Amino acid sequence: MTIEDKDQEFVNSIKSELNESVQNISARELSAITQSRNKALSNKTEKKSAWIFIPAGAIATACLAVVVYSFIQVVPNGQNLIDENSELVSVLESLDLYEDPDVYEDLEFHEWLDAYESSS
Amino acid sequence: MEEFFAGVEKRAFRLAEISTGNRDDALDILQDAMCKLVDKYASRNPEEWGPLFHTILQRMIVDWYRRHAVRERFRGWFGLNHNKNETEDPMQNVKDDIAKTPEQEAHSGRRIAMLDRAIRGLSLRQQQAFLLRTLEGCDVKQTAQIMKCSDGSVKTHYSRAVHILREKLGDDW
Numbered sequence: 001m002t003i004e005d006k007d008q009e010f011v012n013s014i015k016s017e018l019n020e021s022v023q024n025i026s027a028r029e030l031s032a033i034t035q036s037r038n039k040a041l042s043n044k045t046e047k048k049s050a051w052i053f054i055p056a057g058a059i060a061t062a063c064l065a066v067v068v069y070s071f072i073q074v075v076p077n078g079q080n081l082i083d084e085n086s087e088l089v090s091v092l093e094s095l096d097l098y099e100d101p102d103v104y105e106d107l108e109f110h111e112w113l114d115a116y117e118s119s120s
Numbered sequence: 121m122e123e124f125f126a127g128v129e130k131r132a133f134r135l136a137e138i139s140t141g142n143r144d145d146a147l148d149i150l151q152d153a154m155c156k157l158v159d160k161y162a163s164r165n166p167e168e169w170g171p172l173f174h175t176i177l178q179r180m181i182v183d184w185y186r187r188h189a190v191r192e193r194f195r196g197w198f199g200l201n202h203n204k205n206e207t208e209d210p211m212q213n214v215k216d217d218i219a220k221t222p223e224q225e226a227h228s229g230r231r232i233a234m235l236d237r238a239i240r241g242l243s244l245r246q247q248q249a250f251l252l253r254t255l256e257g258c259d260v261k262q263t264a265q266i267m268k269c270s271d272g273s274v275k276t277h278y279s280r281a282v283h284i285l286r287e288k289l290g291d292d293w
Binding site for chain 1: 121122125126129130131133134143147150151154155157158159229231232235254255282285286293
């Protein structure tokens with residue numbers, strides 16, 4: 001008998017022992033294995049039902065995105081607000097200018113200056 | 121899927137039990153592997169489930185082995201394992217929860233217990249190659265695919281495993 005034959009015989013012997021051990025798994029262990037299988041398969045069912053909640057999550061995310069986008073859009077309008085404010089400030093400044101008492105005191109001079117410039 | 125599991129679960133449990141030496145860990149590994157197959161690959165062709173399931177199972181056994189090795193290292197650092205030899209194969213240090221008393225071993229499970237211990241003494245890759253080929257009946261190509269290595273590596277691991285087991289168990293096994 002060659003070494004390969006001896007090895008094969010040895011392996012066959014181990015194989016039959018291992019197969020026998022699989023057949024002789026205790027009832028307690030078999031029950032635990034069955035429970036494991038059922039748990040794995042029930043996870044699949046639970047996972048399927050979990051898909052129902054995904055649209056709700058997607059809608060919530062979309063709403064949040066819209067809110068965030070609308071806030072981002074405020075920035076250019078804010079720029080407009082600043083422009084409007086600066087215009088208002090300049091008007092107020094000009095109003096302030098006319099409320100300056102010196103202007104009223106020199107009003108006659110300014111009227112004369114206008115008349116002189118327009119005549120010349 | 122249920123039919124598939126019913127066909128492979130007992131051998132897969134034994135494979136995990138031999139590798140870990142612990143029934144509870146073997147059951148956890150089996151359940152995790154089943155859950156992962158269901159979660160990720162249930163929609164695949166049923167013919168692919170076998171190789172996929174064994175690949176997942178082997179990966180989980182390797183993960184368990186790594187976690188165990190790390191745990192052992194921490195135990196060593198904290199002085200919990202005074203008699204450990206650093207060069208020892210960590211698999212040989214696994215607590216053997218299914219070890220029985222000599223009287224119990226003398227009954228029906230004696231040879232199996234001896235065989236399990238001898239296989240656990242192999243390196244992880246040798247164990248994988250040997251168990252996939254003998255217990256699962258995979259050929260060299262399938263084993264290489266599951267172990268993510270070349271056909272040549274499988275042949276080497278398998279041949280060394282047989283040689284070591286013959287030395288441990290004797291020719292009259």
